[in-house]
Amino acid sequence: MNINNINWSQVRADFPLLTREVHGKPLVYLDSANTSQKPVAVIDVVDDFYRRHNANVSRAVHQLGAEATEQYEASRKSLSRFLNVRADELVLTSGTTFAINLVAYSWALPRLQVGDVILLSRMEHHANIVPWQLIAERTGATIRVAELLPDGSLDMDGLWAAMTPEVKLLGLTHVSNVLGTVNPVREICKEARKRGITTLIDGSQAAPHMQVDIASIGCDFYVATGHKLCGPTGTGLLWARRELLQSMPPFIGGGEMIKEVRFDGTVFNNPPHKFEAGTPNIAGFVGLGAAVNYLSDIGMDHIHAREAELLAHATESLSSFDGLRIYGTAPGKAAIISFLIDGTHAHDVATLLDLEGVAVRSGQHCAHPLLQSLGVGATCRASLAFYNTHEDVDAFVLALHKVRKLLA
Structure with missing residues (x-):
């Protein structure tokens, strides 16, 4: 099966939690590196x-x-x-x-x-x-x-x-x-x-x-x-x-x-x-x-390709975001984006993103020695999964722009 033949909207519908709202906003779940959501087949x-x-x-x-x-x-x-x-x-x-x-x-x-x-x-x-x-x-x-x-x-x-x-x-x-x-x-x-x-x-x-x-x-x-x-x-x-x-x-x-x-x-x-x-x-x-x-049943190769596609979209969308730094740019990386915005604290950014319905992780991600070597105390981390969409990415980037204005 070709990745283009997979109905990703139908796949997303397998995950009931993704339909809920947070703070009156549609949930954009970008914390799958911490824990993944569960499909109906598992529930x-x-x-x-x-x-x-x-x-x-x-x-x-x-x-x-x-x-x-x-x-x-x-x-x-x-x-x-x-x-x-x-x-x-x-x-x-x-x-x-x-x-x-x-x-x-x-x-x-x-x-x-x-x-x-x-x-x-x-x-x-x-x-x-x-x-x-x-x-x-x-x-x-x-x-x-x-x-x-x-x-x-x-x-x-x-x-x-x-x-x-x-x-x-x-x-x-x-x-x-x-x-x-x-x-x-x-x-x-x-x-x-x-x-x-x-x-x-x-x-x-x-x-x-x-x-x-x-x-x-x-x-x-x-x-x-x-x-x-x-x-x-x-x-x-x-x-x-x-x-x-x-x-x-x-x-x-x-x-x-x-x-x-x-x-x-x-x-x-x-x-x-x-x-x-x-x-x-x-x-x-x-x-x-x-x-x-x-x-x-979906196919791990298809999942990998889908997440690479979402990562490329997110990376390109963030490339013009002034003052945002991404940590980890190795070729062929997985769909994980750890980042900081100049002049802001990771926890503040994550808290305000949450108010926009966007769930990201903030902190040291159980990797203190790594962050110490990077010279930072904490980062925000947006982690994508195959059940995310391009619309999720766009909502995340839009919310980031709102957050930066609030913290300016």
Whole structure:
């Protein structure tokens, strides 16, 4: 199907929240990098689960338990198809933060020692910084930072130079949540593998907006968050190579992650269930399965092309806006625009935009080290999704002009 054959107005109509008003104005939702809106297909399947199938998974022989387990595991299979990985290599988590912490405590903590290095990029989200700081404190390892070029892209020469024999782990975002930079993760992981460096890729901002083929990326760990994928909050995933999952001890202990428990010892379940202790967010994952099926029906290539089209429109519309600076101009960037208007504060701009019905994010976007390097305390961030329209972009730009007059 050609992108021009997709009825994007009909797609937008799948998202009921986008029809509401805010402060008496039609909502223009430009905060999808924070959380995506949910289509009816997701809302309905979660509602149906609670109305007709609600039971715990894997612990009942009755009909409801069987239905709940079937739907839960079907979602795991949908995610595996969506990302081109084996279903038994997908650990279902509460989100990216939990997934990275799982790797930190289950893989890194038992392995790292004094003299080892964890390599991160300047553009990382706190979720891919703080866990490694905690592990470094406990193991004596150190953290090294790969820096950026002025356009917000990775300094590749600097990255290669930083990948010394002491580096045991490279943690890297696939797409920056502030700059929109799309990192060449396949090339980077290939080079890391040559050097014996384990790689973790944070796909939180990539999986919702482009075709992600983990098998072709060649990383060791890949994480993503469900609520940015048009799915419910409290859902996410960790993919890891099977041999790594088998070698890693459990991160959390409890029910479901065991085969046999005795007071003198426990036999743990096989991966991925070894890492899924306790009752999961069953309805949430049923919803996430519906979400990735919905995205797949549209086509991730079509979604990527649509968002690139919207980004081009927004970038061109803002190019003549005097006093507005965009942070992150790397070629091929994702549909994220972080910006400031001279003489104004990001929070003031976002607050006044909200009064015009335009929802953008303001602040440090859980990326303090990045903003410090940019020399700013906060930015506004407008993040587009495939369910946005050219009219949304125009309304955003018009509202910005009104805001600047108010703050002049």
